[in-house]
Amino acid sequence: MNDFTVDILRRDDFVLLTDDIKRWIVKIRDIFLLEAHQNLTLVHFASGKLLIRRTLRHCERRLDPSIFFRANRSCIVNLSRVVKQPRLLKAERLILRLRDGQDVVFSRRQSVLFCKTQGFCGFDDPWDWRPRLKTPE
Numbered sequence: 001m002n003d004f005t006v007d008i009l010r011r012d013d014f015v016l017l018t019d020d021i022k023r024w025i026v027k028i029r030d031i032f033l034l035e036a037h038q039n040l041t042l043v044h045f046a047s048g049k050l051l052i053r054r055t056l057r058h059c060e061r062r063l064d065p066s067i068f069f070r071a072n073r074s075c076i077v078n079l080s081r082v083v084k085q086p087r088l089l090k091a092e093r094l095i096l097r098l099r100d101g102q103d104v105v106f107s108r109r110q111s112v113l114f115c116k117t118q119g120f121c122g123f124d125d126p127w128d129w130r131p132r133l134k135t136p137e
Contacts, residue, residue, distance in 0.1 A: 008064050010028065014026065014028070020053075024048070030046040032078045032081035033076070035075045036074040040055075056074070071104050077098070093107065
């Protein structure tokens with residue numbers, strides 16, 4: 001049995017990010033997107049980007065799940081950095097817009113999970129994405 005526990009980084013915590021050349025001390029709430037690049041992670045934050053030697057899975061384990069959400073296989077988004085209400089694409093996927101103008105497209109599975117956990121869709125059947133037709137009154 002493994003007794004190793006990982007401390008979750010909360011909103012006001014700081015983290016040291018390094019890529020062997022640059023070192024940044026960044027507040028967790030300033031990170032708005034993490035993208036997978038093979039076995040590395042590109043961290044987007046308020047004052048730049050940094051490619052770190054950690055997998056996206058490792059980063060996900062350290063981040064607070066009430067703040068960060070895994071949108072798809074290759075990215076994690078900071079929900080407090082979303083400026084637009086999630087929209088539904090025709091391919092049954094959600095799309096969010098971040099403060100920097102970047103759009104993040106969710107996978108189908110993560111779209112359903114997001115709807116369930118964040119209370120976005122409100123449908124009885126989370127797989128039923130089709131808009132409801134209003135009945136004439």
